[in-house]
Amino acid sequence: MQKLTFYFLMIFFLASCSKKDTNEKKILIVTSNQHTYGDTQISTSNHFAEIVLAYDVFIKNGYSVDFISPLGGAIPIGYISTSDSIQKKYLYNNELMNKLKYTKSPNNINPFEYKAIYYSGGGAAMFGVAENKKIKSIAESIYKQNGIVSAVCHGTAGIINLKDEQGNSLYQNRNISGYPDLFENKEAEYYRTFPFSIEEKIRENNGNFMHSEKQRDNFYVIDGNFITGQDPSATTSVAKKVIEAIENQQ
Template sequence: MGDFDMPRFAQQLIAFLLMLASALLPLPATAAAPAGKVLLVISSHGAQSGQERPGFEMDELSQAYAVFADNGFDVEIASPQGGEPVADEYDPRKPYNARALSDPDFLASFRQTRRLMDVKSEAYRAIFVIGGKGAMFDLPINTDLKQLIAATYEAGGVIGAVCHGPMAFANLRLSDGSALVAGRNLTGFSNEEEALFGKRWVPHFPVFLEDALRGAGGQFSKGAIMLDHVVTDGRLVTGQNPYSTARTAEAVVAAVGLPAAPRQPYPDERSVAAIHSLLEGAGTQVAEAIASDPAGYDIPLIAVWGYYRTLQAGTDRAMLVQGLAVMELAEPHFADPEFKRTMGEVRQRLASSK
C-alpha cells in the first residue's frame, strides 16, 4: 500500500468481505463436492470381441461413464467375474470411446472391474446396467446383482439400465416378494430391433428382452428402431438402445435429484435426432441443417438407418417412404455406389406398389 497504512479494522473488514464473496461464488468444477457413488454394471459373458460369445457395448459404457463423471459422481465399474471383461467389437475413434480410452481413471476401473460379489453390501446413489447381448446371459442369473439392485432401490437409490441392460430386472424381486418392474413404465431393446439386428445370437436367448419385461408385469413402451427413447418411472430409469445411452444416464442424474451438466451432443446423437425430426415432418429443415454442417453428423448412420427402415417396411408403403426419405438425407454426403443402387431399388419398389 506504499506510504498509506490501512487501519487494522479496515483490513479485517476487507478480509471478511472477500471471504463472504468467495463463499457465495460457485466453486470451479474441479472443486465440486462429489455427488456420491454410482456403479456401472457390465457383462462378463463376452469372448473374442463378441465373435465367440457376445459381451457388453463399449459405446454405452463410455457414454454413461462420461455423463456420471461430468456430473460429479464417483464412478465404479463392476462385473460378475471382475477383471477386464470383453467388449463387443467397437470403434475406438468415436469421441466418447476415444475420451474413455485416454482417461486413466476410466482405464483403471475398466481393466480391473470389481466383482459383483465384493460390492453387494456397499451403498450407491445409483446403479446403471450397461447393455450388449452378453447382458442377456449372465446378468439375469447373478444373485449378487439382484441383491445389490434390490437393496439400493429400497434404500432410496436410483436404478437405471439401457439397451439389453434391463434384462437384469426381468426376474428381480424386492424384499417383500414383489417384482421390481411390476406395473412400472420402462423400455429396452425391442422385439423389432432384435429381428433386424440380433439374428446371430437371438436363437441362443432364453427369451426376448421385451417379452421378459412384459411377462414380469412391466408396462413396456418403445420408439422407432434405433432412435432415442428414454422412460423414467420414479427411481427406475430405462433406455431403449445404444443411441439412448447418454440421455438415459442424464435421466438417472435427474432422478437422483441433480441438474445434469450441459454438454454438446455427439454426432450420432445429432443424427438420431435428425431422423426423428424428419419422421415428424421437419425434413426440409433437417436437410438444411445437415447441409450446413455435415461433419457434425454421422452420415453413414443416417444412411444405414434409412436402409433398415426399408427392410422393416415389408409391404407398408408409408414406412418404405420414410426409409427412402432418410436415405435421401444422407445421399448428398455419402458417395457409395452400393448405397446409390439400393436407393434405386427402393424407388422401384415404391413405383411398383402404386
C-alpha cells in the same frame, strides 16, 4: 476411563462411516464377463458407447463410478467407434480402462454406498447378469434405499428378476424400455442363444414394456426410480436423467 473413551471413539467412527456411505456420490455400473453368444464361437461383448457415454456424464457431475461383473476382473468391450470423440477419448484413458480390466466382484460391493445402479448393454449383457443373485440383491438394496435403477438396450436384461420383499416384481406396473424383439434378427444364430426375450420377461413380470417404432431415436422412459432406454442412442439422456433424479432427491 481409557476403555470408556475408546468405546465412544468407536461409536463416533462407526457413525461417521455410516454417514459417509449414505452421502458419498457414487454410481455402480453393471457389466458382463461373457465373451461369446452362449456356447457358440460367435464373439460378443459389452457395448463400449453405453459404458463410456454414461460414465462421462456421471463423472462430469462429480460422481465416482465403480464397475462390477458377475465374476469380477476383465470384461470384453466392443461396438467401438473411434469417430466418436468421447469413445476415442476413453479408449485411451488409463483410469477407465483399468477399471474395466479389474471390475469389482459383487461380493465386494456395499450397496449402501451407491445412489444409483446402471446396467450397460451389448450382447454380453444377456448372459450371466440377470441370474446373478449377488447383483440382484445389490440392485434391490439400492432401490430399497430410494436409489435409481437404470439400464440401456440389452442392459435391461439385468433387471428382469428384481423383486421386492413380498416377492413381487420390483417394476410391476412400471414403464420399462430396452431393446425390443421388433429389432432383433430372430433368424440369426446369435439370437437363438439368448436365454430369454427382454420384452417378454418384462411383461411376464407385470411391467409395461415400452419402445419406439424406430431405432436410434433417443427413446427412453422414466417411471418412479426406474430410468430405462431402448438403445445406445438413449445412453446420454438416461445418464443425465439419473443425475437429475438423484439431485432432485436431495
